[in-house]
Amino acid sequence: MWPSIVLLGVLPLTLQAQQTTPLTEAGKSAENSDDTKKKAVAAPAAKPEAGDQAEAKEHETTASVEIFVDPNATKANENTFTPLPSGTFNPRQIREIEAMAKGGALDRDLIQKYVIKYTADLTNRSFINGLIAPNPGAGPNAAAAVGFRDASANLSTPIELAKRANNAAFLKAYTEALLSVAPKLLKNHLLARLEAAILLGKTGSPDAIDTFITQLNDKDQTTWVKIWSARGLLNILQIPGGGYQDLPGGTTATAKSAHALVDWLADKSLPWPAQLRALEALGALRMAADPRAQAKLEMATAAMQMLADPAVRLEVRAQAAWTLGMMRVSAANGKFNYKLVAYYGGEVAAELGERILATYGTNITLAQSYAAPLLYQIYPSFYGVEGARESGLLRMPNLGNNRGFIEQLGNQIKPVAKSAVELFKAPKGNRDKYAKELSDKVAVLKSFLDKNVPDDNQFGDKQFPLKAEIADVRAEDPKVAGAVRGK
Secondary structure, three states, X not given: OHHHHXXXXXXXXXOOOOOOOOOOHHHXXXXXXXXXXXXXXXXXXXXXXXXXXXXXXXHHHOOOOEOOOOHHHHHHOOOOOOOOOOOOOOHHHHHHXXXXXXXXOOOHHHHHHHHHHHHHHHOXXXXXXXXXXXXXXXXXXXXXHHHHHHHHHHHHHHHHHHHHOOOHHHHHHHHHHHHHHHHHHOOOOHHHHHHHHHHXXXXXXXXXXXXXXXXXXXXXXXXXXXXXXXXXXXXXXXXXXOOEXXXXXXXXXXXXXXXXXXXXXXXXXXXXXXXXXXXXXXXXHOEOOOHHHHHXXXXXXXXXXXXXXXXXXXXXXXXXXXXXHHOEOOOXXXXXXXXXXXXXXXXXXXXXXXXXXXXXXXXXXXXXXHHHXXXXXXXXXXXXXXOOOOOOHHXXXXXXXXXXXXXXXXXXXXXXXXXXXXXXXXXXXXXXXXXXXXXXXXXXXXHHHHHOOOOOOXXXXXXXXXXXXXXXOOOOOHHHHHXXXXX
């Protein structure tokens, strides 16, 4: 996993939309109008034909490339950092650590020595050069070529073994050992920082919450470490069997985490994959407002600014809709404008449908990437996420007289989602027929939106101009893009 993340920081990377949340029961009903139990998928469910496989392979090679330059990552990629002090460890001791992870008696001193040895290897300049500037004359099994990879594997393996064995005691001791060296690792070389963040994220340990918050708040930390810090928070919040739990530490820890994510989202230079990750974690926290300032709706407003801005990438806007649908909204909160959230969600659904129609004939893979946020973010924003009580606009307890409008809008989005699934399931020769059905459903949705523009565009203490108010100026005008983010 770590090599692809490293490339994000220093080299071009083709980025594709991906499923970030499990498909809900509501999502299954989107595919099946009769609510029968069938497997729902964003990609074709049937085995692809040979022609389809060739088509997908061709489209993979023609995908666009996006390059994000993080100045902090550029600085951190200079191999001039001081290596951490190391130690020695033999194969027998490695086996002892693995036996501990599987359920053997704990030896905290040995765990600490193990972590010190292999985290030091992550800062070894020779091992780092083996990745970023390999010696062409060195063999593939030379120490410099495999040192970082071996250290990464040795540090990750005990976590995976302990999780399989449900060995909470070992995971806690191992996480504590990692946290003891994390501050130095997270200020070392880019590769060491990334590996430290990934390892802590994998533990799923609440003990790492403060470290994740610190990284998110650090203006000098790299974007890619912050991505994994947000992911680490999400791993703590997600229940292994499905669903979400509250963050250990109560509302204080939740508010601190939410504020860190909101402040990070406020960075206008943030690349869209980082925006996605921040919104995903923010939604999983489920906090619309800081309990000490309920009327401000600070967390919900941050997501609304992403959802309402036509200059923001469409996948990010869909994720923002999901985030708002996950939030717990109480009567004590400020003005949570349910209709406005739903309306913007409908706009995003219609635009995703249009992009599917514009691309399915020439690039089925790209078209599928537009269907994913429709099914996995927009749909659950209305109908809820399995395992998250009172999630989804239509399941929120304080919906009141907004229910009728949102139900009607949801009933227009559901056929769009269903038609998109059917389009991708269809054999290549039959896709035009299903595309026509999708086009008709999108047209009905757009007509509903045109006829039902909300009168009230206030959310919290901000105003959000609707598309009808900026129709001819569009998002290309930076002044309009700024205005849409909220006055």
